[in-house]
Amino acid sequence: MARRVSDRRRWFFTVLAWLVALLIFFPILWTILTSFKSEADAIASPPKFLFFDWTTENFAEVQARSSYLRHFMNSVIISIGSTLLGLLIAIPSAWSMAFQPGKRTKDLLMWMLSTKMMPAAGVLIPMYLIFRSWGLLDTRLGITIVLMLINLPIIIWMLYTYFREIPSEILEAARMDGASLRNEIVHVLTPMAVPGIASTMLLNVILAWNEAFWTLNLTTSKAAPLTTFIASYSSPEGLFYAKLSAASTMAIAPILILGWFSQKQLVRGLTFGAVK
Amino acid sequence: MATRHQKSLARFMVAPSVLLLLGWMIVPLAMTLWFSFQSYNLLSPGMEQFIGWTNYKYFLSDPAFWTAMQNTLLIVGGVLLITVAGGVVLALLLDQPIMGQGIVRILMIAPFFIMPTVSALVWKNMFMNPVNGLFAWMAKAVGAQPIDFLAQYPLMSIILIVAWQWLPFATLILLTALQSLDSEQMEAAEMDGAGAWAKFTHLVLPHLSRAITVVILIETIFLLSVFAEILVTTNGGPGYQSTNLTYLVFSQALLQFDVGGASAGGIIAVILANIVAIFLMRMIGKTLE
Numbered sequence: 001m002a003r004r005v006s007d008r009r010r011w012f013f014t015v016l017a018w019l020v021a022l023l024i025f026f027p028i029l030w031t032i033l034t035s036f037k038s039e040a041d042a043i044a045s046p047p048k049f050l051f052f053d054w055t056t057e058n059f060a061e062v063q064a065r066s067s068y069l070r071h072f073m074n075s076v077i078i079s080i081g082s083t084l085l086g087l088l089i090a091i092p093s094a095w096s097m098a099f100q101p102g103k104r105t106k107d108l109l110m111w112m113l114s115t116k117m118m119p120a121a122g123v124l125i126p127m128y129l130i131f132r133s134w135g136l137l138d139t140r141l142g143i144t145i146v147l148m149l150i151n152l153p154i155i156i157w158m159l160y161t162y163f164r165e166i167p168s169e170i171l172e173a174a175r176m177d178g179a180s181l182r183n184e185i186v187h188v189l190t191p192m193a194v195p196g197i198a199s200t201m202l203l204n205v206i207l208a209w210n211e212a213f214w215t216l217n218l219t220t221s222k223a224a225p226l227t228t229f230i231a232s233y234s235s236p237e238g239l240f241y242a243k244l245s246a247a248s249t250m251a252i253a254p255i256l257i258l259g260w261f262s263q264k265q266l267v268r269g270l271t272f273g274a275v276k
Numbered sequence: 277m278a279t280r281h282q283k284s285l286a287r288f289m290v291a292p293s294v295l296l297l298l299g300w301m302i303v304p305l306a307m308t309l310w311f312s313f314q315s316y317n318l319l320s321p322g323m324e325q326f327i328g329w330t331n332y333k334y335f336l337s338d339p340a341f342w343t344a345m346q347n348t349l350l351i352v353g354g355v356l357l358i359t360v361a362g363g364v365v366l367a368l369l370l371d372q373p374i375m376g377q378g379i380v381r382i383l384m385i386a387p388f389f390i391m392p393t394v395s396a397l398v399w400k401n402m403f404m405n406p407v408n409g410l411f412a413w414m415a416k417a418v419g420a421q422p423i424d425f426l427a428q429y430p431l432m433s434i435i436l437i438v439a440w441q442w443l444p445f446a447t448l449i450l451l452t453a454l455q456s457l458d459s460e461q462m463e464a465a466e467m468d469g470a471g472a473w474a475k476f477t478h479l480v481l482p483h484l485s486r487a488i489t490v491v492i493l494i495e496t497i498f499l500l501s502v503f504a505e506i507l508v509t510t511n512g513g514p515g516y517q518s519t520n521l522t523y524l525v526f527s528q529a530l531l532q533f534d535v536g537g538a539s540a541g542g543i544i545a546v547i548l549a550n551i552v553a554i555f556l557m558r559m560i561g562k563t564l565e
Contacts, residue, residue, distance in 0.1 A: 013372035017380050020369065024444070025383040028390065030410070031398050043408045046417070089296065092289035100286035108294070110557055115301050117553040119501050121525035122542035123304035125311060125535050130304075149300045156293060210391040212504035213522070217530065227504070230393040234400075234508045241402060248394045259389035260382050266448065 028252070034245035035059070042241035058246035065243075066229060068250055075225035077140055078215075079208035082147035083201050086155045089148075091197070094159035099168060109160065112153040120150075120213045131218055140223045143215060147208045155204055158269045162196025199265030202258065209255045226251040305546065311539035318533035331540035341541070343516040344524040345548070351435055351520055352499045358439040359495065360488055363446030368480075370447070371454050381448075388444040392504035399437045400426060400509045430510045430518035437505050442498075446491045453487035454480070493560045500549055521545045 022029075033049070034042050041052040062068055097105050127146065128137075136142030166189070174188045212227045219228055230251050233244050259266075315327045335341055366384065374380060387395065403409050404425035412422035425433040457480065465475050501522045506512055512519035512527060519527070525545060529538035 010373050010375070013369065014375045017369050017372070017374045018376070020366065021380040021383040024440070025386055027395070027398055027403065027440070028386055030402060031394075034402065045408075045413055047410060047413060089292050093293040096286035096289040100282060102283075102286070106561075108290070110561060112293070112297055113560075114553055114557060115297050116497055117500075117549050117556075118301060118305070119522060119542070119545040119549045120503070121501065121522040122308055122546040122549075124526065125529050125539055125542065126304035126307035128529070129307070129535075149296065152293060152297060152300075206389060210389070212392045213501060216393075216504065216507065217526070227391050227393045230391065230397060231504070231508055234393075234397055241408070244397060244401060248398060252390050252394055255391070256386060256389045259385070263381070263385050263448065 028256075031245045031248050034241055035249040037242050037245075039240055039242045042245070058242045059250065062243055062247045062250065066232065068229070068247070071224055071226050071229035072250070072254075074140060074219075074223055075209055075227075078144050078147060078223070078225050079205045081140070081144040082151065082208050083155075083204040085144065085148045086152050086204060087159075087197065087201060090152060090155040090159055094156050094163055097156075098160050098163035098166075109157065112156055116150070116153045124213075124217060127214075128217065137218060138220045138223050143218055143223055143225075146214050146218065147211055150211070150214070151204050151207055154207070155200055158200040158203070159196060161268070162200070163193065165196075166192045199262060199269050202262040203266060203269045206255055206259055206262070308539045308542045308546075311535050312543050314536045314539075316535040316539075318535060327536070331536045332544075335537055335540045335544065340516045340519065340524060341544075344519045344521050347431055347516075347518065348500065348520040348522075348548070350431060351438065351502055352496055354432075354435040355439045355442055355499055356492060356495060358435070359442045359446040360491060362439075362443050363450045363491065364481075364484065364488075366443070366447040367450035367454050370451050381451075385444045385448055387441050388448075390441065392441065393508055395441055396437060396505040396508035399433075399440075404433060426510050427514060430514065434502070434505055434509060434518055437509070438499065438502055442495055445495070449491050450484055450487050453484050457483050489559055493556050496552060496556060500552065521548065 035058055036054045036056065037048070037052050037058075038055055041048050044052075097109065131137045131142055134142075136145075170188060170192075171184065174184050179188065209225075210227070212231075215225050215227045216231060219225070230247060233247055312331050313326055313328060314324050315330070316324045370377065370381060370384070401409070403411050406412050406422045406424035406427075409422075411425070415422045423429075461479060462475065465479055470478070502520060503522050503526065506518055506520065506523045507526075510518045512523045516524075521541065522545065525538050525541040528534050528541055532538075
């Protein structure tokens with residue numbers, strides 16, 4: 001009898017959870033489906049869900065019209081570049097704060113996070129003017145630096161959280177056993193730090209890939225990443241649902257896949273280990 | 277254990293990030309402050325002059341500012357309300373024994389990875405469009421008049437779009453916290469005859485408080501400066517109905533070229549964010565002890 005009830009309960013929650021999940025995912029599913037339709041099928045009423053003539057011509061047309069590949073490369077370069085640059089600066093910093101904490105380390109970390117609270121709108125104009133006078137407007141270098149700066153506090157916090165969990169006893173034990181500094185770094189520290197660095201990297205690539213305020217305001221064509229490329233579809237004359245969907249699908253697919261792989265690390269990383 | 281040598285090495289290693297963030301914070305902020313006291317229009321270069329508090333007076337007396345201020349708080353508050361409440365419900369649901377939980381979770385988390393420009397365009401055109409949108413079709417199917425969401429309820433529509441993007445984040449964090457709940461405690465409560473509601477309010481919710489704090493902190497950081505969703509869907513309109521502070525400063529600076537006025541607005545946005553920040557930092561400081 002008890003088993004029966006729990007079986008029924010299981011079925012109920014399974015169906016409910018699947019319904020809710022599909023409802024939340026539906027806008028994305030609909031976009032992907034529409035990207036394979038002809039324009040006529042895309043606005044058909046009643047809507048066509050699965051039974052339409054599947055076509056891939058939208059993707060070819062999107063690429064032909066506005067060079068998806070160039071924007072895609074910009075996105076890749078900018079998000080990976082800013083993440084690597086950020087890591088380069090953040091690793092030593094987080095490392096020393098985790099292993100040589102001083103009295104003010106906690107305050108320092110709080111201050112760093114608080115720079116993230118500074119509204120972008122408050123500093124847009126100076127950044128725009130500085131960029132203009134230094135010739136950095138619409139360059140990959142310029143936007144890479146800005147994205148590095150806005151994500152730096154998050155990178156430091158995430159790395160700090162990961163590093164702090166490496167027990168310092170292990171280091172001391174290795175030293176006792178006579179490991180050289182080089183061996184210590186190669187065989188003890190690196191294997192323990194790499195997973196944390198990898199998740200930090202993954203998450204920051206995602207954040208940088210999707211960042212829109214700075215990319216929209218500081219790039220126009222040459223250095224424009226996919227966020228800007230998609231925004232160009234917002235003008236009324238460019239309103240073709242199937243093509244819009246194809247462009248959207250192409251913009252989100254890489255990062256969606258990356259995000260799915262990193263969802264476990266996402267929780268730990270973005271909550272600074274406060275939630276486990 | 278830490279020698280003086282090690283200490284100075286540690287300082288040396290922290291220095292680059294501190295200097296960069298300090299520069300990133302001070303230089304643009306000082307410039308914004310300076311511009312905010314100038315009459316400075318990009319269309320008339322060379323005409324800059326010191327005008328005291330005029331920009332602030334102008335900006336603060338502009339009804340658009342108060343609308344934008346209100347909208348900023350409504351967006352942050354509305355999205356937080358939806359995502360935290362919805363996140364708790366969804367986390368409780370996902371915590372049940374479900375078949376295919378991995379896939380369900382993947383489907384639910386997906387909106388968080390969608391870039392804001394894409395989600396705004398998809399919602400605007402394929403769902404909320406009063407002629408071709410799916411919502412319009414659904415309304416017609418039941419014989420109702422289609423609603424032009426972005427024209428009639430612009431702010432609410434934007435809150436819905438943004439909430440859709442952040443609900444998965446709240447759900448995922450809260451689910452993780454929920455899964456660390458001690459099951460023995462739950463069983464003990466059940467033995468003592470606690471009902472589902474009593475268990476929820478006395479055990480689950482207190483356990484989740486830390487995770488909820490974190491969700492509020494992270495989301496507020498991002499929600500105070502919602503931008504792309506507004507730019508792509510409504511351009512802040514109709515009128516100023518869906519303009520937030522970020523968007524107002526943007527339009528003042530880059531659409532009207534009024535650097536002085538926009539800078540005053542920027543400084544006000546910074547002050548507002550700092551008030552929120554002090555409050556939040558206290559909260560998170562306690563949480564992370």
